[in-house]
Amino acid sequence: MITLDGLTKRYGGKTAVDDLTLELTPGTVTGFLGPNGAGKSTAMRVILGLDAPTCGTALIGGRRYADLDRPLRTVGALLDARAVHPARSGRDHLRAMALSQDISFSRVEEVLALTGMTDAARRRAGTYSLGMSQRLGIAGALLGDPQVLMLDEPVNGLDPDGVRWIRTLLRSLAAEGRTVFVSSHLMSEMERTADRLIVLGRGRLLADESMERLAAGAGVRVRGPRLLPLAGVLPAARWTGPEELTVTGHTSEQIGRRAHELGLVLYELRPVESSLEESYMRLTANSAEYGAQR
Amino acid sequence: MNALARAVSAEWLKLRSVRSTWWFAGGALLTMLLVAVLEAEDTAGFLRGQGRPVEPVSSVLEGVEWVQLVFGSFGMLAVTSEYATRGIVVTLACTPSRTRLLLAKTAVVGAAVFVAGGLTAVLGVAASAPLLQRYWEFDAGQVAGRILAMAAYMALVAALALGLGTLIRRSAGTVTVLFVLLYVLPLGLQGVAGSLDVELLVTVAGFTPGPAGERFMAGEPAFGLVLTAWAVAAVVAGVWVMRRRDA
Ligand SMILES: Nc1ncnc2c1ncn2[C@@H]1O[C@H](COP(=O)(O)OP(=O)(O)OP(=O)(O)O)[C@@H](O)[C@H]1O
Ligand SMILES: [Mg+2]
Numbered sequence: 001m002i003t004l005d006g007l008t009k010r011y012g013g014k015t016a017v018d019d020l021t022l023e024l025t026p027g028t029v030t031g032f033l034g035p036n037g038a039g040k041s042t043a044m045r046v047i048l049g050l051d052a053p054t055c056g057t058a059l060i061g062g063r064r065y066a067d068l069d070r071p072l073r074t075v076g077a078l079l080d081a082r083a084v085h086p087a088r089s090g091r092d093h094l095r096a097m098a099l100s101q102d103i104s105f106s107r108v109e110e111v112l113a114l115t116g117m118t119d120a121a122r123r124r125a126g127t128y129s130l131g132m133s134q135r136l137g138i139a140g141a142l143l144g145d146p147q148v149l150m151l152d153e154p155v156n157g158l159d160p161d162g163v164r165w166i167r168t169l170l171r172s173l174a175a176e177g178r179t180v181f182v183s184s185h186l187m188s189e190m191e192r193t194a195d196r197l198i199v200l201g202r203g204r205l206l207a208d209e210s211m212e213r214l215a216a217g218a219g220v221r222v223r224g225p226r227l228l229p230l231a232g233v234l235p236a237a238r239w240t241g242p243e244e245l246t247v248t249g250h251t252s253e254q255i256g257r258r259a260h261e262l263g264l265v266l267y268e269l270r271p272v273e274s275s276l277e278e279s280y281m282r283l284t285a286n287s288a289e290y291g292a293q294r
Numbered sequence: 295m296n297a298l299a300r301a302v303s304a305e306w307l308k309l310r311s312v313r314s315t316w317w318f319a320g321g322a323l324l325t326m327l328l329v330a331v332l333e334a335e336d337t338a339g340f341l342r343g344q345g346r347p348v349e350p351v352s353s354v355l356e357g358v359e360w361v362q363l364v365f366g367s368f369g370m371l372a373v374t375s376e377y378a379t380r381g382i383v384v385t386l387a388c389t390p391s392r393t394r395l396l397l398a399k400t401a402v403v404g405a406a407v408f409v410a411g412g413l414t415a416v417l418g419v420a421a422s423a424p425l426l427q428r429y430w431e432f433d434a435g436q437v438a439g440r441i442l443a444m445a446a447y448m449a450l451v452a453a454l455a456l457g458l459g460t461l462i463r464r465s466a467g468t469v470t471v472l473f474v475l476l477y478v479l480p481l482g483l484q485g486v487a488g489s490l491d492v493e494l495l496v497t498v499a500g501f502t503p504g505p506a507g508e509r510f511m512a513g514e515p516a517f518g519l520v521l522t523a524w525a526v527a528a529v530v531a532g533v534w535v536m537r538r539r540d541a
Contacts, residue, residue, distance in 0.1 A: 045541070049390050051540040068390070079387075082380065083380035083381055084379065084384070085381050087312040088312050089311065092307065092308075096388075097388050099300060099307055100300050100301055101388065
């Protein structure tokens with residue numbers, strides 16, 4: 001549904017997004033990860049036509065965002081929850097959005113109820129807590145019942161209840177066949193929510209993989225008394241102990257069979273689930289621009 | 295509803311759903327009444343000896359000189375407040391066409407100021423009546439024409455400010471530029487013209503928004519076109535820049 005082709009965005013000399021090519025498919029929650037300043041928000045801004053790409057294209061169902069007639073009915077986005085006039089009530093904020101898209105005011109009440117904002121809706125948005133602003137932003141994204149949802153750090157500021165609510169919401173939206181694109185820095189949350197992960201570092205694509213593959217990236221642990229021959233036939237094997245190998249790129253079935261062929265005794269053969277966090281750290285080790293000194 | 299009508303209705307709701315809009319309306323009215331009454335008292339004192347007739351709108355014309363800044367700030371804020379609060383991100387997501395968005399904003403601001411400005415002028419005339427009535431030659435048609443011209447002038451100043459606000463994006467800078475354009479520029483041009491003895495500059499000064507507005511409100515419709523040209527130029531420049539600039 002969303003197609004980025006060679007998308008590049010430079011601000012002056014600074015390349016925020018660098019030659020990004022990818023396709024986001026319906027029915028999946030795609031997580032968007034990367035260190036601070038990696039270019040996640042910039043990519044989303046370009047998709048929404050807020051910033052013009054330096055080169056490349058960003059299309060939604062084959063069309064530029066600016067060419068959509070009532071865009072909120074196709075793409076619902078939350079980029080910055082605080083980007084609301086503080087003197088306007090949450091309800092009026094949503095009603096203005098609704099008027100611009102020919103959406104009924106009853107739909108406004110629906111999304112207010114869905115986000116738990118009905119009671120706060122008549123208050124000025126400037127009085128909202130971060131979590132309430134976030135909920136109002138999500139209400140705005142859902143307003144047009146869109147096929148594509150794009151949320152920039154939606155759980156930022158939400159209470160545990162809200163975090164879980166977002167998780168089930170995004171899962172059910174994807175289950176309905178929608179395209180869900182969501183950025184976050186919370187690895188454990190992403191691990192539970194996303195089907196597919198896109199990792200960005202300094203504007204470049206570092207990984208675009210399914211959750212299983214990214215989280216399984218650590219490999220298979222093999223333990224036995226004489227593993228040297230096995231290490232010889234599996235170039236991707238690393239010694240991780242005196243009698244222990246860690247093999248990447250092979251399933252435990254393949255490795256077990258290979259060991260049998262070589263007549264080796266094994267004490268242990270076990271896939272090691274690395275957490276997403278570990279995989280992420282490995283991927284982005286060299287691309288964090290604003291990391292703390294270690 | 296077509297896209298422009300949708301954008302207009304959204305902008306109208308946005309305008310009336312913030313309290314500051316009503317403060318501006320109240321501020322404009324108060325300013326007008328205060329200036330008009332003071333001016334009327336002055337004129338009445340002056341006329342008492344002479345007995346010459348005076349136009350019913352004379353005191354209100356003086357009020358417009360002040361009220362135009364209030365309405366100008368109001369027009370400017372329709373855009374600059376969006377940049378200050380970053381609400382522009384949501385606005386552009388709803389209405390991606392910069393041309394359509396600024397047309398809608400200009401239409402809403404222009405119409406609102408035309409109505410509010412016209413009402414303000416009517417109330418200014420009413421407030422001056424007790425002091426000046428004796429010296430009036432009241433011609434309803436003429437008074438109505440003058441009030442419409444004043445309303446149009448204030449709406450055009452608001453549109454001009456809206457265009458400037460789009461170009462500059464910040465309130466402080468926009469107010470400064472608006473003030474210079476309305477008050478300082480014509481005086482400066484006349485000053486330079488006087489000291490260098492260049493007659494052309496006096497003519498040029500007459501075509502800046504302030505003096506052109508005075509002549510328009512004094513009953514020279516052609517100067518309405520000059521004002522319209524200023525407002526259109528500012529809004530078109532705003533559209534042009536906004537289309538080329540990241541939000
Ligand atoms: N308007 C702008 N002008 C100049 N540089 C910008 C602008 N917007 C973003 N950048 C730069 O582009 C880079 C990418 O920023 P972006 O906000 O997209 O990162 P991000 O991945 O969303 O980071 P975070 O996780 O902190 O939200 C940063 O180096 C940032 O400083
Ligand atoms: Mg960001």
